[in-house]
Amino acid sequence: MSSPPTAPPALGPALAVLSAALLAAELTLTRLLSVVLWYHFAFFAISVALFGLSAAALVVHFVGARIRAERVGYWLAFGALGVALGLVLVDLAFCNVAPDWFAGGFTALTGKLVGLFLLSALPFFAGGFSVSLALTTYAREAPRLYAWDLFGAALGALGTIALLDLMGAPRGLAVLAGVAALSGVGFLMPAREVTGTAAARPRTAFARVACFVIGAASVGLGAHGGRPLSLEIAKGIDLSQSPPEFMKWNAFSLVTVLPYTGFKGWGLAPRYQGPIAEQKTLVIDMNAMTPLVRFQGNYGDVAFVTHDLSAFVYRVRPESGRALVIGAGGGKDVLAALASGSPHVTAVEVNPIIVRDVMRGPFKDYVGDLYGRPDVTAVVEDGRSFARRTSERYGVVHLSMVDTSAASAAGAYALTENALYTKEAFSDFLAALEPNGILSVSSVSLPDLWVGPRLVAIARAALAERASPVPLEQQLMVLETPWLGVNEARMYNVLIAPQGFEAAAVERAIEHAGALGFSIAWAPGDRAVAGTPERALIQRIIKEPDDRALAQQLAALPLDVTATTDDRPFFFYQNRLAHLPLALFAKTPGHLFGNGLVLLAKIVVAAVVCVLVLLALPLLFGGRDRSHDRGSAALDLGFAGCLGFGFMFVELGLLHRLSPHLGDPTAALGVVLVAILLGCALGSHLLAGRGEVAVKRALLGLVVVACLAAWALPTLTWITRGLAPLPRSFAVGALVLILGVLLGVPLPAALARISRRAPSRVAWFWAVNGGTSVLASIVATLLALHFGATATVLTGAAVYALACGIGRWVLRGDPSIA
Known part of the structure; x- marks a missing residue:
């Protein structure tokens, strides 16, 4: 029985380069699909990619024994070239092909989508073939080679951050295609098993040149970009019909500014008859939206922002003091706080592109240099992280529609995870309040998504840990209004005052709600108006004194509205396992x-x-x-x-x-x-x-x-x-x-x-x-x-x-x- 072949010295480093390209491509594809499709499909595509890697190993099982040891280097290089060509095809397809969204439903698996996903498996199949063939042929050296494989993958994960920040997902995939092709040069480095006889040496040289040329061409394509790699289609929207005024990628988002679209606010008061300021639309991953409001220093021109349900907190306690806005985005909530009389606003936004490249960039004059004002402090940081470590205390902590369905470069497995809507997060925000401060949280319920009750359940759980002598009924106020004209959709604003709402604040809230056309789902003194089952559930969560009895009642519901925690932070996921x-x-x-x-x-x-x-x-x-x-x-x-x-x-x-x-x-x-x-x-x-x-x-x-x-x-x-x-x-x-x-x-x-x-x-x-x-x-x-x-x-x-x-x-x- 012949002795097993020995791996060439260059095999380990070449394997690391290929693995880096594969892992980085997987993460970059997640980013691209979160923009082009809906984030659920990013999960599906990565599963297809993993399947491609596995299927390649099965192919190696059937054909690997037929590959002579001296030819292994060629096949490894062919696999690397397959990765390169496959990534370029995937890149071009997803940038330029429009899935038929509205004929098949937002997340329907149409034939076109299935074809795109199968295409996305090709580069991972090719790469999986090379990795599997290397580890199978030289299996006795698996600990060393597998270490190179994983080391390369770690570098790929780390490099993805810089790559996406530098050039974005479409161009980044092209560069990664080039890196994969260049790894083929390493697989063909001089070694007896590859070069073999004199007759084989020209073939080896040609293969090296092919890997180098294709690699360099792909890197060049990614570096220069151009029409083929510009994003033409996103979520079924033809961007050529509404050209973006600004577009930039980073490791966890694509930020785009589109022309004015007539947005009036998430929950504008039904009885508001005043003017609506001009706005531009800032969207994250072509989905989550925040407006850029034209502001030239006159609060009267932007009065509509103070009539949104999300700004109602400033009517409950007009002298509320300093405000902390979490997820400030384009500054609408910052404007609402300033226009309502807050002496200073701390605007915390996790996305550096929004703060540095939009609000302080080409749209600085449009928004009145909002983030450069002396009464506004803009901070680029996760809002919850800032609330935990700041020594400042605020009269209002404000979260309004701070959610997104983007899949970060960490992978598509996050689904609907949101760290801002958990019991521990609410505790962090409550700890940042002044003694008489208010936490204001706004989000939207849909017919099969009961956000209002879940927000109240989280508030109840967070307040219970504070062991306040003030009854829960006195610490909460909940208002609602129709949302954007969507059938049966309701926007909820949950106000949380750990020290309780005084009688004057309650009367003031009821008066303003009536004048503006908002509905009271709960106010201290059981002043709520009867209405929908969701509103009744909110009242039950607040009034039920027995935690165990409440848990049993919530467990019997068709939707899971129990309080989310850091251990289970999936706020928008309410399905039962059944x-x-x-x-x-x-x-x-x-x-x-x-x-x-x-x-x-x-x-x-x-x-x-x-x-x-x-x-x-x-x-x-x-x-x-x-x-x-x-x-x-x-x-x-x-x-x-x-x-x-x-x-x-x-x-x-x-x-x-x-x-x-x-x-x-x-x-x-x-x-x-x-x-x-x-x-x-x-x-x-x-x-x-x-x-x-x-x-x-x-x-x-x-x-x-x-x-x-x-x-x-x-x-x-x-x-x-x-x-x-x-x-x-x-x-x-x-x-x-x-x-x-x-x-x-x-x-x-x-x-x-x-x-x-x-x-x-x-x-x-x-x-x-x-x-x-x-x-x-x-x-x-x-x-x-x-x-x-x-x-x-x-x-x-x-x-x-x-x-x-x-x-x-x-x-x-x-x-x-x-």
Whole structure:
């Protein structure tokens, strides 16, 4: 039996470059699809990408043995070129093809969409082929090569932030295509296995030139941009019909300014008859909108902003003092506070493009240099992070329609997570109030999305932790009004005063509400007007004295309106798990914001089929010669599945748990994803090649540390909550890095051992691991949605505990590392 081939020295670095391009492309594609389509489809597309990686491993299982060792370098380079060409095609398609949204529904899987998603799998299939072929051919060196693979992926995740900030998603994908092609040069570096005979050397030289030329051309295309990579279609809207006045990308958004569209406000008073100031439309990811109001210093010209329901708080207590506006955006709420008499406004906005490039850029004069006024302090930071660490106290803390359906570069798995609408977030905002201050929160209910009751439930939970002697009924006021003329949609404004509303404030509120045409859903003294079931539910949540009885009543409702927490921060997601079978056969979701369950249910079925195919095809059609294989295939593949499920459960559980704490979407990407991948690379390099006892101890340690992390994270986030963003990120990143080191051990250790006793099973093992990762990503999201991030991490620990049991047989013996 011939000795196994030795990997060329350049293979590891080349693999790192290719993996960096693949991971960065996956994250960049998430950003692009969040703009071009709806964010739910970003989740679907990434699942398709993961499937492409897994399917490629299955192909390697069938054909890998036919590839001679001296030809492996060529095939690795061909895979890299396939990534490059595929990414360019995907880029051009999504920038220029318009899905038929309004004929098929906002989130319907039309034939055109399915075709686009299959196209998006091509570059990941090609890249997966190269990675799988490399790790299969040189499986005995898996710990070293896998470390290079993960190290490159970590660099790719980190580089995505700079890439998107510098040139945006369309041009960024083209640059990544070039990087992938250039990795092919590394796969063809001088080595006996590649160059072979003198006759083969010209072919090798030609292949290198092809990789270099295609790589350079793709990088050049991305660097210069131009018409092919300009965004022409977004969410079915032809941008050529309404050319943007401004457009800029960063790692978590596309900010666009469009011409005036006649917007009157989210909840303009029904009885307001005054003028509406000229405005421009600032949109994030072509969806979430904030207006730019033309302002030349005269508050009378912008009086309409003070007649919006979101500004009602300033009528309840006219002398409310300094205001803190969370999610200030284009400044409408800042104007409302100033026009209502606030002596100073602190405007906190997480998106630097809005503050620095729009409000202080070309539209500075249009908005009257609003963020440059002496009575306005603009801060670029996550609003909740600022509220936690500031020493200032405010008469009003103001959140108005601060939500988005954007998928950050951290991945599409965030779904409808929103760190501003949790019990802990409300506690942070309440802590920033003066003794007689008011927290004002406004959002919108739709027919199948009861936001009003959920806001009140969160307020009740946050106030309960303060143990105030003031009765809950005296601390809350809730108003409502029709929203934008949408059928049955209602905008709710929840006012929270920890010290209670005095009688004069209540009478003033009732008087102004009547004059403006707003409805009272609740006011102290049980002054609410009877009305809709949603309004009745709001009153029940406020008046029910028994928490346990209220919990039972809310559990019986068709929608989940219980208080969201940092552990389960999915504010706009209100489905019950029992809805899963119904969602499976639903054609479209009931509303736009949060019911990704409809899509998730369908992806679950597709992922299960994917896993079954990856398991069954090698059994039905064979593949490599198995005559020399030893050990149980069922145990090996079961171990692969456990690693796929366990890794995704732990990774996504951490991402969901830490995103609210870190606030900045870019920080969530940098800390969670980069720390895990870098830790995995270290673990693979330092520990995976050790002896049987060391590897098994590392796997057992992983179970213990994952459980400790799930237990310790709430305490760690509480201790670091008042720190500035950078030290807070480092503190959390240290814990994630330690866990990542242990996460990186079992897979390469298993590959190295299986390559000795069952070489035909290596690619199959890799394929099953990838396929179960697709399914695990969806199941992990469902777990987080319904049971919380901590439960997701603990489930991952339980799966790794099962892997410990199976690993007794799979990890026997020591690997032979050449």
